[in-house]
Amino acid sequence: MGVDGIAAFCKDLNVEPEDPVMLVVAYLLNADQNLEIKKNNWISAWASLNCSKIADIKKTLPTIREEYLGPKSPNFKLVYQFTFQFARAENQKSLSLDTAVEYWRLLLSDRFKYLDKWIQFVTTQHRKAISKDTWNLLLDFAETDLDAYDTEGAWPVLIDEFVDYLRGGA
Numbered sequence: 001m002g003v004d005g006i007a008a009f010c011k012d013l014n015v016e017p018e019d020p021v022m023l024v025v026a027y028l029l030n031a032d033q034n035l036e037i038k039k040n041n042w043i044s045a046w047a048s049l050n051c052s053k054i055a056d057i058k059k060t061l062p063t064i065r066e067e068y069l070g071p072k073s074p075n076f077k078l079v080y081q082f083t084f085q086f087a088r089a090e091n092q093k094s095l096s097l098d099t100a101v102e103y104w105r106l107l108l109s110d111r112f113k114y115l116d117k118w119i120q121f122v123t124t125q126h127r128k129a130i131s132k133d134t135w136n137l138l139l140d141f142a143e144t145d146l147d148a149y150d151t152e153g154a155w156p157v158l159i160d161e162f163v164d165y166l167r168g169g170a
Helices: 003-013 020-028 039-048 054-069 076-087 097-108 115-126 132-142 157-166
Strands: none
Touching: 003 054, 020 054, 020 076, 020 097, 054 076, 076 097, 076 132, 097 115, 097 132, 115 157, 132 157
16 A cells, blocks of 8 residues: 555545554554555554454544553554654655654644754754654653753753753753
């Protein structure tokens, strides 16, 4: 299944392609960067969720949403980390800044209280692609109390610079 198939699938589910639950679906179906989904992945993923038709999938979406995107979901990190691989351009090690910003807004708007300041910082100060390390550790940082932030910790330099920026040091 390719892009056109995904668009039709979203329409059948009455879900916008930009809905974060579709990232969960891409994760569950092990979709690649081109939205290609192998038939065996499709069959096994939906079978594991006891879904054999569109009506079953529609009924399962709220559960999937809660289990992977809910505020206390232990599975959110899996989807977040998958998104880096899924969203980056083929044969690239980093994620373009514009793409990273789009996905941060989609995934972190309710999870990272400094998201707007982070986006302002990376788009005005950093202006470069985002490494996998920075992408992954930003989620950990989003869950960190800024007052307890350890600048000697194993954070990416970009996050250290952001903390300085927030504290007025940059």
